[in-house]
Amino acid sequence: ANKGLVCLQDYEQYAHQNLDKNALDYYRSGAGDEYSLELNRTSFKSYRIRPCCLVDVSSVDVSTQVLGTCVSLPVGISPTAMQRMAHPDGECATARVSDKYPTTATSKVMCNKDWGVFAAAGDAGTVFILSTLSTSSVEEVSAAAPHTTKWFQLYIYKDRELTEKLVKRVEDAGYQALVLTVDAPVFGIRRSDVRNKFKLPPHLTLANFKGLHATDVTESKGGSGINEYVLSLFDPALSWEDINWLKSITKLPIILKGILTAQDAVRGVDAGAAAILVSNHGARQIDSTPASIEVLPEVVKAVGGRVEVYLDGGVRQGTDIFKALALGAKMVFVGRPALWGLTHSGQQGVKNILDILKWELETTFSLTGCNSVQNIRPCMVVHKSFYHKL
Amino acid sequence: ANKGLVCLQDYEQYAHQNLDKNALDYYRSGAGDEYSLELNRTSFKSYRIRPCCLVDVSSVDVSTQVLGTCVSLPVGISPTAMQRMAHPDGECATARVSDKYPTTATSKVMCNKDWGVFAAAGDAGTVFILSTLSTSSVEEVSAAAPHTTKWFQLYIYKDRELTEKLVKRVEDAGYQALVLTVDAPVFGIRRSDVRNKFKLPPHLTLANFKGLHATDVTESKGGSGINEYVLSLFDPALSWEDINWLKSITKLPIILKGILTAQDAVRGVDAGAAAILVSNHGARQIDSTPASIEVLPEVVKAVGGRVEVYLDGGVRQGTDIFKALALGAKMVFVGRPALWGLTHSGQQGVKNILDILKWELETTFSLTGCNSVQNIRPCMVVHKSFYHKL
């Protein structure tokens, strides 16, 4: 299944060769000139790892806790819309992987001979975030992956009743947190989607909205169908006051996704956010936002430990995860990589993606002298400018 | 008309494939090694946008005021010579677009389905600057676009009587400001024009000079015809004292175009300039001048709010405009992009260019939490070095 595919870039290449143009462009693209898209990747290269040697790493444990829940590895799945374009099982398959993901990892597990299968019998799993714009409904996913730690990514609609009903269904279906996306009052301009007049293939629907607007994205009125959908339905008037409204209709912890400045992070914490997810939305909203890894230190500093801070955007290998953790993230998330795995072989493909990241992260832990996330010290990752003065 | 052309680069590509070499090279080229030409573009990438989230952006208004006049968007048309090489309607078409351009924009307008036509019924329009070296005369343009806010870009000739007559015609034709170009005592060396022995096609004339020198540019004496023209007719002795002379012959406000240092900006304001247009003349004069966006902050600081500061050079997308505004520009202008639009489809093409910029800028406003130009704060744009220290 995974023969010859040994890193996430291999899966990326596979997906780029096998997805149809409409879906591929939607998954791949970033806003505008795609400068921030590139930056999300290249910025990671600006940080150098300073390993500690001669530490007993006979046992290495990459598990951690997020919002009080154990996860097998500090990598979760970011919400990405419309996963059934990649594979018929869509969000259900992705959610199932997170369910099964193993808690404990030892260096034995890192043995290459095992790496294709080392996650066969896990327990704690990791976090799966379902998008509002999913092609599998809240309930379907819940049924498919009952034991997975599931969070729900929420877009707030002008129609607040509809939104409230959605939140209730999310609670009922056993999701454990709401991830409120705060960077999308409208959608960014992704040029290839405009060129393609992107639409959801007719056999798919926005599954959370059966009956109402569920098939709106299957047509384009001239531009990107998804942008037109967002423009007509999402609430562009969303403001800090609405956090109170949201808290009034749910008891679920609220994570703010899309924060890019210290100021907004502090405001979010003050407003009662349970966690901050530093993200530039996979560089799909405003081109020339900083890379998320560039922003992480200032947010971590501003938040000062009051809540957990997460990051997504450009995470592609174990060292990226390590860098984010050293710079203060409690957890990272991946968006596109899960889509590549899904495209390759559904649930197994997504599992391969997490396997590779876990293998790479465990190797990084071993080679930096970290037995567990607690051992990672801030001084272990520095910006390259650290070395550019004699 | 604009199928598949969704950003300014698409129009650039179209123009590069459809213009003849003589005109294309003239429009495209920069001075010397064209390093500053590249810099005008790449420098914008060095600035990062720091968006604010959770701001009510249900209504977004990108209009502003320049010299007390309302404009629908903070993007005007820079003076570029000889526009009829791009399209038979030349400057008249470009001026007409500026006339019709709509004032108010709301997020409704941003809907993709509309974007090809959303400017159908505007009112305030934007600023059009006519070049001294235009292929349509001051009067023709005025007749073609009577309601447009028109400024006239002035080159001062050794023959001051001729210059004075020209200024009077400009006033009579209803132009509202003079844009004195201060960076062109001679013209920069644009190598392809020298190679091509650039000349104006014989069916066109420098329309403001019927009878006198109007056809001088239709021949080359061995090098670039336009440079030869400038060398023989423009006044290389022009100095700060001449601002007084110009003020003595006109009541129109005088904008200085081509300022690249704080010192000259201050001197210009002291000399009575109504505004400063930071510009390196599209990198066509001295290669290795700084990019205009690099220079903007020091000029804004030096001017200290005494007059408005504008910028042109390398503006190609909504985020570029946003960056210039955050760094203190009241307005930006585009030169080559209008020529690309003109080449594509005359008036409609130029309109498409402005439509795209407006759409991109409105999107940027929405995604940064800015309802209007007043909401843009300096801290929202930083140089990338901001992120390069831990």
Next chain:
Amino acid sequence: ANKGLVCLQDYEQYAHQNLDKNALDYYRSGAGDEYSLELNRTSFKSYRIRPCCLVDVSSVDVSTQVLGTCVSLPVGISPTAMQRMAHPDGECATARVSDKYPTTATSKVMCNKDWGVFAAAGDAGTVFILSTLSTSSVEEVSAAAPHTTKWFQLYIYKDRELTEKLVKRVEDAGYQALVLTVDAPVFGIRRSDVRNKFKLPPHLTLANFKGLHATDVTESKGGSGINEYVLSLFDPALSWEDINWLKSITKLPIILKGILTAQDAVRGVDAGAAAILVSNHGARQIDSTPASIEVLPEVVKAVGGRVEVYLDGGVRQGTDIFKALALGAKMVFVGRPALWGLTHSGQQGVKNILDILKWELETTFSLTGCNSVQNIRPCMVVHKSFYHKL
């Protein structure tokens, strides 16, 4: 023999065209995205040499002393595993070159007409480090190159008895130091080795382990055979305490190889290390470690002259050696270049490599006004940022 091959890159190219994929990838590759692999090379370019002129350089002597032993040039051979994949003579050939290498060098020697043969009659030689994972045994190498200054690179096995016996054999065979590799509790992920399921060709063995595990690397259980070997046999529990254990079983001086921070360097010296070898293992362990040359200054400063500091990683020409010496290294080592020479023509090829480096270094000495290593002053090499402020 060396016609047309005038620099190390020429030998690299030859090797890349003549090795089979399994061996080539093993020799060439670095960890992960191979960013640090590239960095090991490009970082050298960030340092500029400031030469002194008008110094009498009629005699130039590049010899030095390491751990009290004279060497003809400040370049030794880093331990690289399994050299017989490159040439049937493997480690024996490489060791013999180091033996014969001439001590004295004068500018006469630099004469081009001689450069192919100028090392014909040497005496002091240089240092050869034999890898634990060699395809020639400790004893074979010793017999082949009895007069060479030989050090033994040690990996500590879970099986400490086996390790102890190995150390005794090393002592008995006349090796003069132990080079303890501290950056390899597990092996880094080198993607092409995983793809190739790297294994040692069946006619070769890990010669130091006849009978026990000697042929383990000739098979792959699904991934890189060498990584699987390391994972099952090396002691991942190795810690600073084990330095004491090692000192208790041997009187040989212990050099720590793989130090990348000031902290670990100090700790190593405190623990009794005889020298520190700054190295990122040829960028084969963790991708995005700093280049070794970037790290050198901080280690030199921290060690403060208490022990000698060496460097390997990316040394490819005389100026690289000069830079490392000026930044405080007593000696540098090369890994891959010796493999390229070996691939080209066995012992003669390795000799060519050292000849070229010596020739280049002597030229650099002459042109910087240094007659000997004592004349190299720290101010003669600066980071390029030195020049980037006016």
Next chain:
Amino acid sequence: ANKGLVCLQDYEQYAHQNLDKNALDYYRSGAGDEYSLELNRTSFKSYRIRPCCLVDVSSVDVSTQVLGTCVSLPVGISPTAMQRMAHPDGECATARVSDKYPTTATSKVMCNKDWGVFAAAGDAGTVFILSTLSTSSVEEVSAAAPHTTKWFQLYIYKDRELTEKLVKRVEDAGYQALVLTVDAPVFGIRRSDVRNKFKLPPHLTLANFKGLHATDVTESKGGSGINEYVLSLFDPALSWEDINWLKSITKLPIILKGILTAQDAVRGVDAGAAAILVSNHGARQIDSTPASIEVLPEVVKAVGGRVEVYLDGGVRQGTDIFKALALGAKMVFVGRPALWGLTHSGQQGVKNILDILKWELETTFSLTGCNSVQNIRPCMVVHKSFYHKL
């Protein structure tokens, strides 16, 4: 003659297509990896020009004085060996151009129609430096260009008598200064010359040495013939004391060529040098020396106006000259560009090169508001880092 060739790069391209490999590689190459060769060019790009506007530039004069002698433009010809490989007239042609070069330049001259011939009637000319290793003798060149300001570049031979005789011939032939090259006790390793076993074509000789060693360079003993020559004959023992010796045998002013640090510059001035020529020998000696333009500011500062400072290395266009002048050079020199002109069309080709540089420099003067070299102020050129902080 110069059709289509409008900048120095055009002549470079012509030469690269028309020279035979032996000569081309010799002319083109730099030391080692040729990193400094590239740096000599790219470093100029790191400096930005800050023009002043609205200055009366109706008359622009680029002439200056060096060592008390008037020159028409602040660009002379660096000594390059063996120019007859490029054209039968060799050094004589190059020297003749410098002779005829016109003093006064006005903006009228810049008119494109004239630029191919504007140097037809000059007077003051510029400085030509003849290499010791020329293929035309001191006397031949003097006879060919009696009115040119000629300097002689001196290499000091082990055979001091020979050297002394050469200096006397130089004085007798009317040369006005000695340019002592201080960066070449041996020659740098230029790989293609080693590969080509570079030699002077048999019909040419080192013309200053008729009878003695004149034909040594027409053979190779295995490597670069010129390096072998230098190694056997030049005095590697040359030191600061020898400046006194040189002063004892000549009354000509002595210019030190090849200084790259403030320290050596001061030492040179203290030793009685009449001027300092900042140069890295066209990046042909040590790879990874700084670019000459990088070094210029520190040398200018250290010299503090006690003597004139010149620069060569990478000067290719008018803005490069302007930058060097603003950073404190009194004059710049070009090496390879003269060889390209010579290759193209002998004397006329070299003249074209100087014409282009003069035209570009006059344009730069006009566009920066400088009427003469006295008007260039240090603040008009800044390192790009000037703009990288907000």
